[in-house]
Amino acid sequence: MLSANRNPVAKILGMDYNTMKEDPSILNILDKITKEDDPESEVKMKMAMLLEELDLHLLNYSLKHASLEIHLNPVTIKKDIELLKHFSGQGEQTVLESIEYTSDYEFSNGCRAPPWRQLHGEICYVLVKPHDVETLCITCCAEGVFLNGGKTDDEGEINYERKGAIYKDLVTFLKHKSAKFSENMSKQTRLTEEQQKVKDQPKKAPKKKEADALHKSITSSNKSKLENNQINFGKNQMTKRLEPSVNWKTDVDFKVRRISVRDTQEKKHGGRPEKSTPPVSPGRAQLVHKNADKTEEIPSESSSESEEDEEPPDHRQEANADLPSEYWQIQKLVKYLKGGNQTATVIALCSMRDFNLAQETCQLAIRDVGGLEVLINLLDTDEVKCKIGSLKILKEISYNPQIRRNIVDLGGLPVMVNILDSPHKILKCLAAETIANVAKFRRARRVVRHHGGITKLVALLDCAQNSTEPAQASLYDERDVEVARCGALALWSCSKSYANKEAIRKAGGIPLLAQLLKTSHENMLIPVVGTLQECASEESYRAAIKAERIIENLVKNLNSENEQLQEHCAMAIYQCAEDEETRDLVRLHGGLKPLASLLNKTDNKERLAAVTGAIWKCSISKENVTKFREYRAIETLVGLLTDQPEEVLVNVVGALGECCQEYENRVLVRKCGGIQPLVNLLVGINQALLVNVTKAVGACAVEPESMVIIDRLDGVRLLWSLLKNPHPDVKASAAWALCPCIQNAKDAGEMVRSFVGGLELVVNLLKSDNKEVLASVCAVITNIAKDQENLAVITDHGVVPLLSKLANTNNDKLRQHLAEAISRCCMWGRNKVAFGEHKAVAPLVRYLKSNDTNVHRATAQALYQLSEDANNCITMHENGAVKLLLDMVGSPDQDLQEAAAGCISNIRRLALATEKARYP
């Protein structure tokens, strides 16, 4: 029951009740009484025994009542809530929209109520959102379930006061409160009963898994919904404060970002790359996709989890509720499948194929009458024709995401993997194509790998080697090319898991894919390039792609007529072009021109995103940028800055950011009117986009003429406010962009001062723990400090101790900018002395041992400034600065020379002065 009150009955009924279990009660009393040698002891004893008897009687009586009243305990309540969770979520069919505990913490006794409330017998509090009523805050206690005062707005505390009658349990309570609940509840019960009737074969294991899956998806959707509803209790309040970062992609590291771009792309198609499945039977396939999307969208929408693995809730067809006629016909056919010989089986299979298997009704009907089990069993027989027929059906119905999961649950994948070894090519093809459909989610991909499927699929690609077709091709067989195509198709699906990428590489898949890439069959090329594109997220693949001369063929296929092929080729180039050599290869094979011309075709957004991505990465190389300018790609890119989806914008802006590193292009962008749309994008929330936009704006700001425009559009203020962005990459990128702005703005000092609280914000960013943010902020401070008045302000905000604190670092980038900032900040008041007091000097001396000349120069300049204070000179001398600086005097870098020499001279002068003082 309650931890503080482990045995309430014993407490209520007295200690004796507890102890009596061991000793016979009479002995106990005898003992007590005989000790006192009283003459009346006998009477007393009799009395005592009578009393004891009465006591016992009373106890038993009250116990009966107590047991009637106390009927709820944490276990039953937990069960109830878990059960209701199974059946809640979005949609009309569920009993509730959500049901959620108010507290995540569960005490060891199973209660969630705080200890002081547990004293009142309260177990936990639940927030329930029925379909038709407001959110209810409910107390579950030992006596029953009642409505409490709800949570108060300010503290997130619960008003524990009872506001209504006590019901015996949660379900009864909800039935009274929500009509919709009781209606759907009765439906659910009927539904489960019907299902059991329909199932003639027991399949408990998969069913249990389905239930788990159902549970999983619903709890996760509830979690996020709770956050959406912004019901803030303690912890949730924190999540709310952090909310923006939840919406944004979490990292700008390019690799991760690339994935996130793909994610968003996938999301647009219901999260599945299915839309790019080659047209086996186009009309049909499309139909299926619609179905598939419809069913998968529901759970993925409300969940922030990796949607790929989201197990969609199982929609069993409602028995009775006008089952379509197909249902009964399919049921009969399945009966013939079970009870027929090979001939009857083949007829039944062929007849089943006459149904529109792209239709969800038929797909689910096959499953619901136990057809999946039979179809999968057929795969284990020796009858080739039955296997073919069965696979042909499985291939079609596995477009349905629920069916995929059922196939995996029924152990269909290992059988299909085995069929990949079959001597019949048609069986290989069908099995591979079915695997391609089923392996759309992680668990399935894992099963394929664990059963050696990847190696076998890779072997299918090897059609060139064993091209000696047997003299008499068997009746039902296919060509080798088709086998390879199906293999590639399955690998494409599988390659979405990291471990499978590795497995494909280890099985020698890359050279084979490279080989197939040389063919000219479009429907072969798409899965091949798709797989490569998918795998190119891995460094090992990018190296192999370079080594196997794959870039050449990717470039060649950019010129294909097929949009999908173009898209995947561009995507693969995008992935690989982070490597300099690869970028050069793209140029050498003439890939830049097709990319530039594809830029003009803006109707297909997926392709546009891939193409702009490839252009972005390629334009990291200067030679490529020159080419792009030649092809007038820069003007086109500027034109794409408006009215494009974010995936495209990120890449377009990224490309412009790279291009604008060059003077000619900066002029070009300004002349094409690119600055205004760029500045407009500074107000977005997409983190990847913000990183790129700030970089592009910063690049433009290098040009004073462009800076005038940026200033006029209030771009500097926007950049400045991005310093408040929660994501460090955005912060850093904005800070870097601010540097050229401050450098090139007219009346920069005045402008900076006009941002209320801006200087304090910058100084406080020195408390960040991100090296890139620190380096960029130091750079901003260097620029701010050029204005004396602003330098005075940031000194007041404590810039000196904060900079000094950062001095102990090994990061050369930070060292350089930190030294520059220190050097600038020395120009005010007694800052030189203050840096010494805050122990910034000794670490700076160590910077001179770095290998980076930029660090040397900045440090020497800082030391030169600091050496005007005598104590600093002593510290430098003690730390061996003189010898290091003497080496620097010999540097070819003039600034470094001067600074080093100046510093030595200051130290020397001090030494002379001391000597003079000592020996006048």
Next chain:
Amino acid sequence: MDQKALRKLVESISKTVKSFKKSEVECLIRLFHSLVERDDVRLHNNVLDRNTFRATLHNLFGMTDDMLMKRVFFAFDKNDNCMNVKEWIKGLSVFLRGTFEEKLKFCFKVYYLNSDGYISREEIFDMLKNSLHQQSSEKETDGGIEELVEKMLKKMDYDNDGKISFAVFEKAVKEETLLLEVFGQCLPEAKICLDFEALAFTHPDF
């Protein structure tokens, strides 16, 4: 056996059956010979009766359905209820090396027995008679079979005359290859063919 006669026979058969090499034809003649088990008679007149042929189909080609084997026999045999060596080799050429069209014709021939050029509803029923395991009652089984027949007729009887013509059969099979042996197995499986060839062409005398 007379080598000269054998060579002559090989020559004449090779003229009509192109899919076998001469050495292979010779092997098949020898096989036929050993099946017939009558060395003394002149080769031309050697004939295989239905029972021996059925045993051969069963033992060498793994077929099981009696009724279908009977039908296969008639598809091999031109007219006279006994199979000569030419018919044997011609039939085997379809079995082992037949093109899709040849097999198509062969299967159709197996399925129409009363030689009117159509597969009738009754014939289909007859062929599918044993295809369902005994259900609870005979009536139910028959009902099931009736439905299978109905389904196939619906699928193939495009002109709705209750029977299947070759043109219709051809069309249906081209659409779905699985329908080639739709009314029962009448061709050996690919693997068995390979085994048979390996056996027959390397050890002609078994």
